[in-house]
Every structure is written in structure tokens, then in C-alpha cells.
Amino acid sequence: MDGSDEASSQEKTTNHAGLAAATEKERSILEACRWRDLEALRAFAESPGGFLTDRIRQHAWPVLLGLPPSHGNGSVDSGVEEGETGSWKELPRHRDEDQVQLDVNRAFIYYPENQNEAELARQKDELSALILEVLRRHPYLCYFQGYHDICQVFLLVLPPAVRTPAVARLSALRIRDFMLPSLTPAVRQLRLIPDILRAADPQLWRHLSATEPFFALAGMLTMYAHDITTLGEISRLFDVLLAREPVFSVYMFAAIVRSRRAELFETPQDEPEMLHSILCKLPRPLDLESLITAACALLNAYPPESLAAWRTISHASVLRTARVPDACATQSMADGQVFFERQVAELRWLERRDKIMEVLWRYRRPARSLGFAVLIGVAALLLRKHPGPAAYVSGLVSRWVRL
Incomplete structure (x- = not known):
């Protein structure tokens, strides 16, 4: 056997081993979904590749969001209130519907690729219907620009039957702070980022001390869906964002900032506008696996309770009401509305x-x-x-x- 044949044989063996490992992981994830084992799903979400494929995500994401095994049954509600059997189109218009339409018109810029005009128009209609149904069924929620970026991912990954209840539960129980009539709670979340940097990397924190953390606003509001331009990457990131507690998203941005340490030190400290401009854009290429690992390490080493800015976070904020990872899967939509009204x-x-x-x-x-x-x-x-x-x-x- 010559060198090229030997190399080819080794490559085939490696590929076969990788395929076998992926197949075993797939079976294990589906088994965890069957038993609604949230701890196991969290471990899989944090591991390289996350849930691997959209077919598996269609099983895992609804479990993580607390949808019952059989839609409409079970101890956790599905996001559609009891008795809401009529068409959402018959419900009163939501106050933010004009803005929804403006944003939907700008959707699907990066993915999916190679669509014709008819396919694009159909998906925009489906996206509009998804958002409007959630808002009309839960009119207390306030729409924000960028919400459509999140919903777009759910539309492309999940089957039609579970999209609305999944997005409804996400809205009321995981990103509720961003759907209030004020941005104040969102800004308070951003204030945690400098505290994490101060604890984990004092030198970098001092370098960025004149730079306000508003560079993270678009990423945080949209679960990074506004900034990540490939469906595979954003779906992979959603795996871990849905599996972990909501505060994990804050630590994720802190990890992103630290990953750009060398680049940031090339810009003088007394040029906060330049530093802000750098941090507003995610690094390319985006090493998601390393960033997820780094974010997990930061959260373990510097829990939010140890940060000074944590005292400013409302006790009705999602960061506190879902401080433990499994909380969002066990709370009800009614719980979400109670917390919302308390924050208002x-x-x-x-x-x-x-x-x-x-x-x-x-x-x-x-x-x-x-x-x-x-x-x-x-x-x-x-x-x-x-x-x-x-x-x-x-x-x-x-x-x-x-x-």
C-alpha cells in the first residue's frame, strides 16, 4: 500500500468513527427528549455540535421550552391559553402591528439561500402570521425591533404545529425583559457585562472603562440572531441559549469580548467610539464552540450574584425568575404575565x-x-x-x- 492509499484508508476510518459517534449522540439526545431529561439535554447542548441537526432540534427545543409531550395536554401549558380555540385573526389588532410588517419586509436576507420570489413571499407571510398570533393572543407583550430575527429562526427550524406555542413561551418566560414598555430592564442586563470583565479580566475591563456596554444591545435583544448570518450557526447557538438560564446570554457576550482581547488592545483606550464600533460586530469567523465553553466557565467562576450590578436587576426579571436552567420549562404562561405586570x-x-x-x-x-x-x-x-x-x-x- 503506498502513502496515498494509506492516507485515504485512515481518512475513511476517521470519517466512519465520526459518523458512528454522531449517530450515538443523536440516539442519546432523542432518548433524553423522550424522558424530558433537561439536565442531559443541557449537557448535549453545551457539547460540540449541540443538537446536531434541525430534525433533532424539532424534538429538543419544545422540551426545553416546556411544551407538553402531547400538544394541549400535560402539566405545563403550551402557550395557547385554555379556551383559545378560535382563529387569532378574529382577535383585536395589536398596537405594534405596523412595525411588525416593516420588519417582516426586511426578513430572510441571509438565509435560506436560493429562494425564488414566490418562496420568499410565502415565508414572509408565515413569519408575519407567527408574530401576529403570539402578540394578539398575548397583547400585554410589546414588540421590539429584532424580535422578527428570533422568530425567523423558529419558523425555519420547527414544524408549524409547535411554532406559535414555542415562541409564546420563549417570549413570556425567557426574553420577557425585552418585551416590556421600557428598555430599562434590557440596559440593566447590559450593565452586568463590565462587572464580569472586571472580575475575569481586570486589565481588559480598565481598557474598556470609557466604553458603555450598549455595543451588546442588538445581540442580547435578538439572541444574536440579528448578527449571525448563517442558519447553521444561529441554530447551534440557540441550542445552548434555550438549554441554559437566560443570564447565560450575558456571559456569552462577555466571552465574545474577551475573545477579541488582542484586537481591542490595538485600539487606544481613549478612543471609545472606535472600541464601540469593533464590539458592535461579532468576530469572523465565529468560533462558537470555544465561545460556549468560555461562557460556561465564566458563569461558573463568577455567578451573577457576585456582581455589583446584579442588585439592580428586578426580582421579576427573567434573569431572577429563571435563575436556574430548568425554570423556563416548568413555569406557565400565567406566571410570565404575572412577572410582566410586576415589572411594569x-x-x-x-x-x-x-x-x-x-x-x-x-x-x-x-x-x-x-x-x-x-x-x-x-x-x-x-x-x-x-x-x-x-x-x-x-x-x-x-x-x-x-x-
Whole structure:
């Protein structure tokens, strides 16, 4: 046997071994889906290749999102409320539908490839219907630009029967913070990134200290679907994002920042705009396997409870209500709405408090500082417990400072 024949034989043996290993992994993942073994699925999602194929993802993703084995039965609801048997098209329009249509018109830019006009039009109609059904059935949710990027992946991977309940549960239980009427909770998530860098890489943290973490906003909001341009890569990343707790996405971006360490140090610290521009775009090529491993290591070494910015995260945020990986699979859609309404109430309280503080600061008078302190204390207490009387106190403050 000459050298070329021997090399060819070794290559065939290697390929055969790799195929056998993939086949065994596939069988093991499907078995874990059958038994709804979330811990095993999480391990497979973190391992190289994740769930391997879309055919396997069609079994694994619904389990991770808490859909019951038989649609409509089981202890965990499917995302369609009991009694909602009518067509979603008969439900009232959602307030954000015009923006939905604008975004759907821009969908399917990178994948799937080689579509003709008729196929593209059909998929856009399906995407629009998927988003509108979720929003009309759960009208408390607020649409955000980039939501269509996430839904596009679910549409291309999952079969029609489970798309709507899967996206509904994802929306209410995993990305709820981004579907509130304010971006404040999303910004608070971003503030965790500098804290992770400070703990894991103080030198890099100091280099980026003048750069706000808003570079991560598009990636975080869209589960990276806005920035990753191949279906295979984004589906692979969704494997682990759905298997891990929601805060994992924050650690994923911290790992991405650290992976660009050498490149970032080539840009001076006093040029935050340039650093921001670099970090707004994901590195190419994107070594997802290494980044997933790095993100897991960061989360294990520096859990969110050890970060200063964690204190600013609402107790109704998905980062806290789904702090353990299995929480999203066991919570109900009703739970998601309760948490949503709790966060909205907190946001309204913060807005009222900030307005009172602004008035006090604008009209502050040293001689009346004690009186102001008493008023702001009473106002804060009432705002939290009794929003109605608080409005009276707010007006009282305004009149007092103008005397």
C-alpha cells in the first residue's frame, strides 16, 4: 500500500468513527427528549455540535421550552391559553402591528439561500402570521425591533404545529425583559457585562472603562440572531441559549469580548467610539464552540450574584425568575404575565420617583432641605404601596417647591 492509499484508508476510518459517534449522540439526545431529561439535554447542548441537526432540534427545543409531550395536554401549558380555540385573526389588532410588517419586509436576507420570489413571499407571510398570533393572543407583550430575527429562526427550524406555542413561551418566560414598555430592564442586563470583565479580566475591563456596554444591545435583544448570518450557526447557538438560564446570554457576550482581547488592545483606550464600533460586530469567523465553553466557565467562576450590578436587576426579571436552567420549562404562561405586570408596576414607580427627585433638585432650597427629605420619603413609600395617594403627594411637592 503506498502513502496515498494509506492516507485515504485512515481518512475513511476517521470519517466512519465520526459518523458512528454522531449517530450515538443523536440516539442519546432523542432518548433524553423522550424522558424530558433537561439536565442531559443541557449537557448535549453545551457539547460540540449541540443538537446536531434541525430534525433533532424539532424534538429538543419544545422540551426545553416546556411544551407538553402531547400538544394541549400535560402539566405545563403550551402557550395557547385554555379556551383559545378560535382563529387569532378574529382577535383585536395589536398596537405594534405596523412595525411588525416593516420588519417582516426586511426578513430572510441571509438565509435560506436560493429562494425564488414566490418562496420568499410565502415565508414572509408565515413569519408575519407567527408574530401576529403570539402578540394578539398575548397583547400585554410589546414588540421590539429584532424580535422578527428570533422568530425567523423558529419558523425555519420547527414544524408549524409547535411554532406559535414555542415562541409564546420563549417570549413570556425567557426574553420577557425585552418585551416590556421600557428598555430599562434590557440596559440593566447590559450593565452586568463590565462587572464580569472586571472580575475575569481586570486589565481588559480598565481598557474598556470609557466604553458603555450598549455595543451588546442588538445581540442580547435578538439572541444574536440579528448578527449571525448563517442558519447553521444561529441554530447551534440557540441550542445552548434555550438549554441554559437566560443570564447565560450575558456571559456569552462577555466571552465574545474577551475573545477579541488582542484586537481591542490595538485600539487606544481613549478612543471609545472606535472600541464601540469593533464590539458592535461579532468576530469572523465565529468560533462558537470555544465561545460556549468560555461562557460556561465564566458563569461558573463568577455567578451573577457576585456582581455589583446584579442588585439592580428586578426580582421579576427573567434573569431572577429563571435563575436556574430548568425554570423556563416548568413555569406557565400565567406566571410570565404575572412577572410582566410586576415589572411594569416597578417601572412606573421608578418613573414617578425620578420625576419627584427631578422637581426637588430643580427647586431645592437649603433652608427647606429637611422638609424636602420628609416629603420625598413619604412620596417614595406611597408610590410603592398606594399609587393613587402618591399622585397627590407628587402634586403637593410641586406646589411646595414653588412657594
